[in-house]
Amino acid sequence: MSGKTIVMTSGKGGVGKTTATANVGVGLALRGKRVVVIDTDIGLRNLDVVMGLENRIVYDLIDVVEERCRVEQALIRDKHAGELYLIAAAQTRDKDCISSQQLIDLCRQLEADFDYVIVDCPAGIEQGFRNAIAAAREALVVTTPEVSAIRDADRVIGLLHASDIHSAKLIINRIKPEMVRQGDMLDASDVLDMLAVDAIGLIPADDRVITTTNNGTPVAHDVQSPSGREFVRIAARIDGEYTPMIDPVEEQSTSIMDKVRTLMGITRKASTHV
């Protein structure tokens, strides 16, 4: 097997890297892929709780690179999503205890055994970020439609270029359709124009992300939720399946129209014959 290593990065903190890593991981595993997600946020690990695996950690990333255990011993298997595994970050060490080369070697080793290796990056552009992008051949950049996050995303895209990753794709997270409609928030096309990159996913702000994170079952398992559906579509796009981009602003207007039609007793099908 010759897998792909993809880094999930953003520049600005708190925009949804860890959420996206867990959910894209779930989405790919639900497609039958063998996936490993690696938390490189040393000292501030979170991917384990988002996935509900915090009580299963025995060995972590640093144990692996410092050869205190074999890689297989540090792979924590997900409870729900088939062949999905986590390598947790070390919680009690500092950020600089791993080198780029160590992470590169680990990812190359994992690529032999997995279809996808997804590296969840720490916030910022320091050593942890540099390690993560050195190990990856592809990048997903997460931003929200806010001035500071977009600006930082642009900086990160520049640094990715400098590190020979030229095809970064953008995930715009926490879009609020109502605000966009009222002209109070940038819309997806604004953001994509400014950053001059392609989108791989447009995710609405969704309370289900918070409730599912609270119970440790990523939202991609919930096909009823708009964000979960989009994470599943992102996984399909990564996996090479053509899946049209759906702007949450349009999606919400359509579903509102559906409700209106239902209220008026007109089904969608009937209305097309009017």
Added chain:
Amino acid sequence: MFRLLRIIRGQRQDSPRELARQRVQSAIRRDRMEVSTPQLSELRGELLSAISARLPVASEFAEFGLDRVGDDLYLVSRVRLEDRR
């Protein structure tokens, strides 16, 4: 095209979204200049060697880049010197 859509949707030109767009654009333009202008990095090297010919420079620039204050654009540089006390 999108602007037209916005006008149709009845959004003002000075909407928070439009303001955000302009602010991101100007921040990005300036950032890109700082990180990628080849002339600027050439200048950085030349300045550093000119300074170190006369003063004991301790390290690389602590700060080097363009900064806008109000309407004016500044070239800002800070070099740490060796303290010979």
